Amino acid sequence: MSEVKPFFATTLSGLEPLLAEEFESFGFTNVETTKRGVSFETDYRGMVKANMCSRFAIRILLPWAEGRAKDPEGLYRFAKKLPWEQVLSSRGTLFINSSVSSDFFDHSHYAALKVKDAIADRFREKTGKRPSVAKENPDLVIHLRIHESMVLISLDSSGDSLHRRGYRPPGAKAPLNETLAAAMIALSKWTPEKTLYIPMCGSGTLVMEAAMKAANLPSQWFRPHFGFMKWKDYDRKVAEEVRLEIWQGRNTDKVKILASDVDRDALRQTQSVVSKIAWEHDITIEDQNFFDLPEDQSGVTVILNPPYGERMRPENIEQMYRDMGLKLKNDFANGDAWIITSNAEALNHVGFRPHAKHTLYNGKLECKYYGFGLYQGSRKDKPVTEE
Known part of the structure; x- marks a missing residue:
């Protein structure tokens, strides 16, 4: 062993x-x-x-x-x-x-x-x-x-794919892979000391991955079975010891996460997955359009997974991304925004120069994940990190 x-x-x-x-x-x-x-x-x-x-x-x-x-x-x-x-x-x-x-x-x-x-x-x-x-x-x-x-x-040794965490209810929609969501949280460099806002939260995958990270619990915490548990040399004692170590290392400090969407079915699913956390966090889930959010959200980290434009006319998707950039600039000063999309052309209309660029894959779609500093004025000398 x-x-x-x-x-x-x-x-x-x-x-x-x-x-x-x-x-x-x-x-x-x-x-x-x-x-x-x-x-x-x-x-x-x-x-x-x-x-x-x-x-x-x-x-x-x-x-x-x-x-x-x-x-x-x-x-x-x-x-x-x-x-x-x-x-x-x-x-x-x-x-x-x-x-x-x-x-x-x-x-x-x-x-x-x-x-x-x-x-x-x-x-x-x-x-x-x-x-x-x-x-x-x-x-x-x-x-x-x-x-x-x-x-x-x-x-x-895993059995089922590890992106299936076990916190999602049976039959729930999952437009964003859980592993990808965890990576988006990590790449954003968000830490629990800062407020995190996830508009267009969909089924709550980003919200849950962020909450688990803040709690210092692995995303597999709610998963009951792994492939190695059926192996002939399965050692239950070791598995239970590892799980106990994870529990003892948890963080019960409150973290502030805001989430919103206009799809009420998605909001109910988000509420369902977040309710599985065994202690209270300051997680607010609202039926709210991102563009109607009240002003002055200074210092907040924003992570957006907006529509990619497959079912929208080009001029409409470009205007949407332009409006998204204006909203971020006007109401989220001194914070950071991260946007993932497969529509690189639409992303150019946000109006900010990204300080970080990553290429990720949402299923078979090649996506760009860009980070923007939400500042007042100009930062033309800000370096760009590209991966």
Whole structure:
């Protein structure tokens, strides 16, 4: 259990530096960024902490077996030799995620099928029974990656994607990925000492991620299950110890967060998720149009996820962003504003020169996330940070 092993965490494109910094703060070693992921080393306790505490990871994978195969039968032979009985029961369930980039394999689904057959045949020969495939809540999630002839099989310690935090009610709309929302809060450099205002709050994802950060509780706090909890070597005692450490490190100081929207269904959902926090914060959620907000909101940090313009005429979306900039300039002096949008042209009409630029992805949409200093007068010499 105390053995240090290599792990790999996947994340959204653009969040690799945030994830690496987070893992270094956890005390993990050999932390290195790659495309859409971070490799690191830690022990079993660290693996549990990565799942429970990471705000920016999507999955925590344990590389388990590596080999070569130049055809489906070679892949079958490689997979059948692996000691699957060490990680899965013959009565268990499994699911295989596969990704193939190879001239030797035509289809990722067929590659996954060959590995599944190899596992079933190995169990059948050894025990007379075989595990079954289950897409929903399997005992073991396997990640198969093939690049040319190189084969990597990893075990998914997260199970379901870590962006599914567990605080959202079933069937709720989620237009903003929770991991992306956590990154937006982090990149804004907002700290709980300042008032945070989230207009156009939608379903409350940004509000909840900010509240969790202020409370020093990980966004996974409300999630009851992880993939490693079904592993044969699951150590409940370690998991409970890590969870207790998280609870003891919480911050119960009040934080002031304002949120508003004109969609009452969205506001009810925001109220629902925020109510899950076990102690009182100064969180105000109002049925309020951003442009009708009372004047003089000096010193406030504002984070906006406005419409991107897919269903609006170009002149209308440009005017909306122009009005948004005027509202920020007139009523939010001495604060900061952060705006995310996939409409870079509309963003040019805000009327401020950004002091920071980040490229993020909301689903498949490439978005710009810009930070603006809300000052009076001119700051043409303000440097721009671009990532």
